[in-house]
Amino acid sequence: MSLQEIIDTSKELLTDKEAAEFLTTTPGTLSVWRSTGRYALPFVKIGRMVRYRRADLIAWLEKRSRTTGATA
Known part of the structure; x- marks a missing residue:
């Protein structure tokens, strides 16, 4: 995969169902989080329509990464 393909994929818009699958949750949960x-x-x-950028989902997950057991 070329660098340009990776960049293009990272900008891809996902449906709520695809985003929920990516985050291992449900579209209903995403709806609650939005509202x-x-x-x-x-x-x-x-x-x-609601869409999610794959790059935004990855960045959001990165921000939620923890190195300790603290939940706050």
């Missing part, structure tokens, strides 16, 4: 603001997970609104 309550529980997590600052970036998303894109296109009309009624």
Whole structure:
């Protein structure tokens, strides 16, 4: 895979179902997170559709990584 292909893939827009699968959760959970603001997970609104950038999901996961057992 070339660098350009990796960059193009990282910008790919995912449906809520695809994003939920990527995060091992459900589309319903993502909906709750969006509506309550529980997590600052970036998303894109296109009309009624909700999409997630793969790069944003990866960055969000990276920010949530912990090196200790602390949960706060």
